[in-house]
Amino acid sequence: MSIKKSLRILLIISSIIPVVLVSVIAHGLLTHRLISVQTDNLQKIAETNQSGLVALIETQRTEVSLLSIHDEIQSLVRISNQTDNYSPDAVNKLLTIRKNSYKDCEIMTLYNFDREIIASSNPSIIGFDGASNISLSYMFATKNFAVGVSGIKPYVFNSTKKHTIEIGYPILEQNSDSETILGYLISTLGLSYFEDFLSSISIGETGYGILLDKDGTVIYHPVQELIGNNIHADRLSSIVDDYNKGLIPSSGKFEYFHDSSNRVYGYCVIPELDWVLLVKQDISELRSLTSIILSLLIFICAVLLIFIIIFAHSLTKRFTAPIIALRDAMKTASDGNLTVQSNIKSKNELGELSKNFNKMLHIIKTNYEDLASMHEELLSNEEQLRTNYDHIEYLAYHDTLTNLPNKLAFLDYVNAALISSPRASKSHAVYFVDLDNFKTVNDTLGHEYGDSLLIKTAQILTSIMGENGMLARAGGDEFLIFKENISSKEEAVAFASEMIDCFRNPLNLGDEVVYVSMSIGIAVYPENGLSPNALIKNADIAMYKSKDTGKNKFTIFDSKMEEELNRNTLIVEVLRNAIDNKEVYIQYQPLIELETTTVIGYEALMRIRSERLGSITPEEFIPIAEESGLIIELSSWLLKEVCNFNKELIDMGIPPRPVSVNISSIQINRPGFISLLREVLEETGLPPQYLELEITESSLVSSIMDATELLNTLQELGVKVSLDDFGTGYSSLNYLTKMPINTLKIDKSFIDNICYSEKDSQIAKSIIQLAHSLNIKVVAEGVEYENQLALLKEQKCDIIQGFIYSGPLHAPALIDMIRKA
Known part of the structure; x- marks a missing residue:
């Protein structure tokens, strides 16, 4: 057997055996790991979607609670508790509008204190007695809202049977310190309300979500016929009871044989409702994935075998080819052809042998070849110089990509x-x-x-x-x-x-x-x-x-374009040296509490007055500062100056009040902002609770999760947070329910027309009520006229900021105003 063939067989055998061993071990490890990871994934899916379910219920509860404090509903309940002579038409219409705003809301019902139906989106049931209603009894006993207390209830409308739950809220006396119950408001919600959300839980071909109550009754299942029935599996129906007894944690995972199939489950209990969300998947489906992996490994082994054979052939050819080439060169030279060359480039003994062979032939014909080579080199250099000159001249005046002139x-x-x-x-x-x-x-x-x-x-x-x-x-x-x-x-x-x-x-x-x-x-x-x-x-x-x-x-x-560009350039120069040249200064606008008409805080406003350009409005220099990046230095200076000033007021014996500072989205998103804030507070000695950062909605809209983490960090530091210009951007309940916000500022654009536009007035009123329900203070910006002030007092706005009390003041004027007050 030749050296070439023997070497090839040895390489193939020594390479394929480790590949097969590694493939078998990898298949076993991947199979075990896949099932473990997927089981953990089911638990995480259940935990993640549990939060979504709570948010869905919270949305409905909030809607019902807000509706319960409506003036017309409050008035009808009071009248019905005193006399039988009342007209429910207006409230019926209001309840019908609320019902129609949610496609899954089946009926809205209003009860008086005696649990008699006095208004409904279905007027035909007015007068019915609800004494046997469990939700009413629960609210009477606890004075708290009731969600699904009476379990899943069938509801028949137009011969169509639907499964529903009740969300109720007690109607309390609004103008009394005691929590006196006047009546009850119940929204009957179809279980299809959860369908859009829970139907999105899909894992592979057999994985989906199931929602059960504490008795094992199916609230949601992809198979509609099972909704409202009890699930026939002790392990699944007893999860809530086991959790309430402390036998299991609120979320977890397990393997269980059910419906002739071995399955893995991830679960998460919703304690407030005594519900449990299950996410399941058949183990057989998971194992089918491992068979795919096995097939893939077999295919990879086959491909690797082909590559190993090719590589072995190439490698043996590489080692034997120089020997054959040297043999052929020697045979040609022995026949009298002295121009032959051995071109073995290997850096081993064969390469050295090839070099010595070529040197031997070179000595014989050296003189003739030297002369011929020199002549050819001169001709080649002359042609190359001419080509290079033409190419350099072309490159000097042309673009190499498009061949256009440059x-x-x-x-x-x-x-x-x-x-x-x-x-x-x-x-x-x-x-x-x-x-x-x-x-x-x-x-x-x-x-x-x-x-x-x-x-x-x-x-x-x-x-x-x-x-x-x-x-x-x-x-x-x-x-x-x-x-x-x-x-x-x-x-x-x-x-x-x-x-x-x-x-x-x-x-x-x-x-x-x-x-x-x-x-x-x-x-x-x-x-x-x-x-x-x-x-x-x-x-x-x-x-x-x-x-x-x-x-x-x-x-x-147009020449105006150049003037605008030149002015922007001058503003950048002014901003770059504004702090050193003392062309930037601060004014403070007081915040007045409506109830006491006292100054409870003040907002710091940065101003620029340049020797070259005069006074520059914030509307002009703030965007330029943000675009040029100079807003970072200016904001840092503003924070330090404002904290120093507020600390000086406290040291002067003036009762401490928080100072508000507007923070640019560029500054707040810059790494190290929290560290900068800590340094400023430590350096100035200002207690954190007397600093409030005003952040616009546009600064938060990119990522609610990131913004929540940042605001939580600020709250832990002790700094207050105010949501500025609310209503002009991406206004959403998410900001108010998910983010730790202390103060909400209604934008001036609403306040300007609050007395002349019913729409703006209602928006302002809704914002105030919603904020108060979440324990958030409300500031109205830009209040200038008495009729605006009167309407805001009526709507129970907390704080006023505007020229009706005071415009922006320099520090001494602000101190005088506070001392006089």
């Missing part, structure tokens, strides 16, 4: 055209073109697609250029166009419009289709510049104006 060539061309045409005789136009959202193509599809897009764009622009002018690539996704001898600005605008129209249809980039738009700036010679650089600069300014005003458009340069 900016240097564009400047030479425009300069020559301007020199050859007198200023008053001809007009020209320079276009600065920038692709919109080009970075998105690079980030999502890759740079190769970005390059293809630039090449395609260059081809389209070249096709519409015409003869008089030049198209060049300025760099990145920017292009420059020079149109010579235009007749008017209208012609320049028409060409820009033509460019935009050419890109309205999508572009094919190989196997991808992308939509492209462009922002164009136009500078016309001689009105907008007399030199190439001036025209390009002004076209660039106009292009950025197109981007700032919506993109996918063109803009002709």
Whole structure:
């Protein structure tokens, strides 16, 4: 047997045995791990969805509780408790509207203290006695809300039977210190209310969720016929009882044989309702996944075997090929051909043998080959130098990707055209073109697609250029166009419009289709510049104006654009040195408690007064500070100054009050913000409870979970949190129910029209009632008139801020106001 064949067989055997062993061990470990991980996953799914169920019930309970304090319902209950002469029509209508707002709400029923139905979304049942209703008895005994206390109840409407639960709330006397029950309000809710939420629990082909009450009655099951029936499995129906007895934790997992199938279950108990959410999956399905893994491992072994055979063949060829090559070279040389070479590159004994063999032949024909080689090298160098010179000259004036002229060539061309045409005789136009959202193509599809897009764009622009002018690539996704001898600005605008129209249809980039738009700036010679650089600069300014005003458009340069750009640049310079130049200062606007008309706090407002620009409004300098990043330094300075000032007031013997500070979303999302806040409080010595941070809704909308973690950290630190401009952004109950908020500020836009717009008045009233139900203080911003103040007093707003009491004050004026009060 040859060396080549023996080596190949040895490599195959020594490689395949470890692969098979590893595959068998990996299959066993993966099977065990998969079942363990999936069982843990079922428990986590049950725990996660338990929170969602509690939120669904809490939403309904909140709705019923808010409805129970409605003035018309309160009034009807009082009258019905005193006399039989009352009209329930208005309340019937109110209850019908509430019922219709939730498709799963079957009926809304109002009872008086004697448990007689006095109003309902179904007026035909008015007058019925509810003395036997368990929910009413529970609320009478506990004076607390009742959710599903009477269990699952059938409800028949239009010959259709539905399973329901009752959510009740006692109607308490609102203007009394004692909790006197006037009546009861019950919402009968169909169990289909949970269907949309629980039907989303799906794991594989056999995994789904089941909701049971404490007696094992099915509240939800994917099989509708089982809802309302008792589940025939002692282990499953006794989970709530076992939890209440302390035998099992509130959530867990177990394996159980049920319905002729061995299954794994994850469960989570809802203690407030005595319900349990089960998530199950058949073990047979999990084991079927391991069979797929086994098949995959067999396939991998087969593929590896093929690769091992190929590798063994390649490796043996690599080691035997040099020996065969050296043998053939020696045979050729022995036949008299001295030009033969042994090309063995191995760094071993065979390589050394090959080198010595070549040196031997080289000595024989060295003189002739040296002369021939020198001649060929001279010819090759001459040709290479000529080629390199032409290539360098081309690169100096062209873009290598699109083969368009570059900016240097564009400047030479425009300069020559301007020199050859007198200023008053001809007009020209320079276009600065920038692709919109080009970075998105690079980030999502890759740079190769970005390059293809630039090449395609260059081809389209070249096709519409015409003869008089030049198209060049300025760099990145920017292009420059020079149109010579235009007749008017209208012609320049028409060409820009033509460019935009050419890109309205999508572009094919190989196997991808992308939509492209462009922002164009136009500078016309001689009105907008007399030199190439001036025209390009002004076209660039106009292009950025197109981007700032919506993109996918063109803009002709106007001198006001340059003035605006110059002013923004000056504002950045002012902001950069405002602290050192003492051009930034603070004013304080008092917060007045309506009940006592006393100053209970004040908001710190940053102001800028520059020697060069005069007073700059916050509406102008705050966005520029955020865009430039200078808001970080300014906000840090503001925090430190405000905390120092408030500590000085306390040291002066003035009763302590919290000071509010607006915090930019850029500052609060910056790493290390909490550490900065701690340092400021420690350095100034201000107790944390006398600092309140005002945060806008837009700062919280990106991630409620992240925002909740941040606000909890602030609360643990002792700092208060105020939600600013509420109602103008993404207003949601989530902010108020899930986030630790101390104060809610109603935006001035609602307060301005609160006396003239019924809609704004109702919104303000609803916000105040909702906040109070959650123990959140309410501040009304921008109160300027007596009628606004009177209406806010009527709606029980807590705190007022506005010119009706005081505008922003300098520190000494604020101190005088507090001392006089």
